[in-house]
Amino acid sequence: MTLAVNTQTILSRPRGRSFRRDLMGVAVIAVFAAAGYILFPDNLALLTRILSVALLVLALDLVTGYCGVATLGHAALFGSGAYAAGILSAHYGINDPLLMTLGGIVAGAVAGLLCAVIMLRAHGLPQLVLSIALIYLFHELANKTSSWTGGSDGLSGIMPDPVFGLYEFDLFGHTAYFFGVALLLIAFVLLRLVVRSPFGMLCRGIKEDPLRIRALGASPNAALAKMYVISGAVAGTGGALSAISTQVVALDALSFTQSAEALVMLVLGGTGSLFGALAGTLIFMLFEDYVSAANPFHWLTMVGALLIAVVLFAPKGIYGTAAAYFTRPGKANR
Amino acid sequence: MSAVFEVANLKRSFGGLVVTNDVSLSMAPGDRIALIGPNGAGKTTFVNLVTGNLPPSSGEVRLGGETVTRIDAIGRVRRGLVRSFQVTRLFQDMTPAEHVGLAVLQRDGRAGRLFGSFLSMPEVMVEVSELLEKLGLAELAHRKVREIAYGQQRLLEIAVALALKPKVLLLDEPAAGVPQSDTGRIEQALADLPPDLAVLMIEHDMDLVFRFAKRVIVLAAGTIIFDGLPADVTKDARVREAYLGNYANASHVA
Numbered sequence A: 001m002t003l004a005v006n007t008q009t010i011l012s013r014p015r016g017r018s019f020r021r022d023l024m025g026v027a028v029i030a031v032f033a034a035a036g037y038i039l040f041p042d043n044l045a046l047l048t049r050i051l052s053v054a055l056l057v058l059a060l061d062l063v064t065g066y067c068g069v070a071t072l073g074h075a076a077l078f079g080s081g082a083y084a085a086g087i088l089s090a091h092y093g094i095n096d097p098l099l100m101t102l103g104g105i106v107a108g109a110v111a112g113l114l115c116a117v118i119m120l121r122a123h124g125l126p127q128l129v130l131s132i133a134l135i136y137l138f139h140e141l142a143n144k145t146s147s148w149t150g151g152s153d154g155l156s157g158i159m160p161d162p163v164f165g166l167y168e169f170d171l172f173g174h175t176a177y178f179f180g181v182a183l184l185l186i187a188f189v190l191l192r193l194v195v196r197s198p199f200g201m202l203c204r205g206i207k208e209d210p211l212r213i214r215a216l217g218a219s220p221n222a223a224l225a226k227m228y229v230i231s232g233a234v235a236g237t238g239g240a241l242s243a244i245s246t247q248v249v250a251l252d253a254l255s256f257t258q259s260a261e262a263l264v265m266l267v268l269g270g271t272g273s274l275f276g277a278l279a280g281t282l283i284f285m286l287f288e289d290y291v292s293a294a295n296p297f298h299w300l301t302m303v304g305a306l307l308i309a310v311v312l313f314a315p316k317g318i319y320g321t322a323a324a325y326f327t328r329p330g331k332a333n334r
Numbered sequence B: 001m002s003a004v005f006e007v008a009n010l011k012r013s014f015g016g017l018v019v020t021n022d023v024s025l026s027m028a029p030g031d032r033i034a035l036i037g038p039n040g041a042g043k044t045t046f047v048n049l050v051t052g053n054l055p056p057s058s059g060e061v062r063l064g065g066e067t068v069t070r071i072d073a074i075g076r077v078r079r080g081l082v083r084s085f086q087v088t089r090l091f092q093d094m095t096p097a098e099h100v101g102l103a104v105l106q107r108d109g110r111a112g113r114l115f116g117s118f119l120s121m122p123e124v125m126v127e128v129s130e131l132l133e134k135l136g137l138a139e140l141a142h143r144k145v146r147e148i149a150y151g152q153q154r155l156l157e158i159a160v161a162l163a164l165k166p167k168v169l170l171l172d173e174p175a176a177g178v179p180q181s182d183t184g185r186i187e188q189a190l191a192d193l194p195p196d197l198a199v200l201m202i203e204h205d206m207d208l209v210f211r212f213a214k215r216v217i218v219l220a221a222g223t224i225i226f227d228g229l230p231a232d233v234t235k236d237a238r239v240r241e242a243y244l245g246n247y248a249n250a251s252h253v254a
């Protein structure tokens, strides 16, 4: 009898909380997106760029924040998506933005798998070095195959058709912006599902103690490779968005700098949380834009100082620290 | 009955120190074996070797007739060889329900699912709550492991192992660090194990050993010096000598 009662209490655990948080997340993104649109109508290009980088940082969070793999080469996945979407349009005349995005997703996922196969052979510092080697190789490959990628001149001639044949990519970037917001919202909702799923739980376990996971009969490397593929799809979406919205792809989409900046944004916002990744991207990129305009000589100094402050005084990142602060009182009455 | 688990001439040394010296044993379904021995006798090393967490210098391990010496730790778990850890290895930010849920899902090959939550899978939750209930952890089902007492973490370690529905279960000092008041839980859980499961338990608490085991194996300095009935173990001269410490010194000769 007691068994039945206790089974009942365990089963009846309220599960609405995570769903409410999903809705809240969607609402917050939508509100920020609307605010950006209303407050900075002349700066939609920047906002769209933030959206595409946010997808890269979310993707990085999946492997770094959720699985504990440190990488300085994640732009390889982003850049692959950007070039794939760009090449589809520029060389094959496939101009449907949805198909271009799909191309970016597939290319990102393939690049993710490739990186995983190489990187997961090592751990720790050697793994980090492998990630740097990979981003150099991707960069060099894009540089050398200039007939496809435009090399250092960048890939141009990307001409996306109207979305659904209706919404043309206009000069002011309205369509690109909404297209980006839609992609980010979809990615966010799907990733919320993934991080909460059994697979997400498995990955959290791997991050903490891969040996224990092996003792459960699960393969950490197989799970990490799968996460890399998912991450590649997300980063590739970001790359495709960047190609579609700017209609060019430059080599720095595949650069070490882009990879390192993504990691900085992630740490700034807070690893292991989708909101952290989004917050970090937003803060870093707005900071970069405004401070570099106001004081072009010292903006990197300020970024450096901000980063040191965050790492030393708010090691969970800006979002992570704020979230911990606000959930503390709630914990007591649970 | 035929053996589910066999170890033949297992050897392993660290540097010059022979930690496992020609160990052979076999277990049949339903066996309840206690593996005892002084500190540093090589008990945990034995578990690490047979589960594939540590490569042996030589020797063989067979599971259900299949030689698994070349199969990695994951493959052995999937074939039904499950261990618990002497020092708990749990995920600090996860709850007991999540631990057991993950083990159940993994056992059923569903730990890779990308959507849904095990909390809304009734068949998983029934198993989770039964296991947690059995080990007295139901109240703590949704607390983070870092917030629960060490003794209860030890119980969770056992729940996780049981959730994998092993054929051969190796428990490394399951009662170490569990307060006296809770060892009853462990004993009850052990008594409720499926009758055809083969269990080998490493344990220092001799009361527990005598209540649990039908067969006792004594390891000293990496060598099996006794393998027989619990009633005979305290009478054995070599066992007494080992526990008095003479054996420990002899190990460094090799």
Ligand SMILES: Nc1ncnc2c1ncn2[C@@H]1O[C@H](COP(=O)(O)OP(=O)(O)OP(=O)(O)O)[C@@H](O)[C@H]1O
Binding pocket: B014, B019, B037, B038, B039, B040, B041, B042, B043, B044, B045, B046, B086
């Ligand atoms: N990785 C290792 N490298 C070197 N020596 C090791 C290693 N692992 C274990 N040893 C040594 O092997 C011997 C046996 O260790 P083991 O942990 O197997 O003993 P045990 O019987 O489990 O002891 P306890 O009762 O304290 O748990 C000890 O002398 C230990 O120091």
Ligand SMILES: [Mg+2]
Binding pocket: B043, B044, B045, B086, B172
């Ligand atoms: Mg031990």
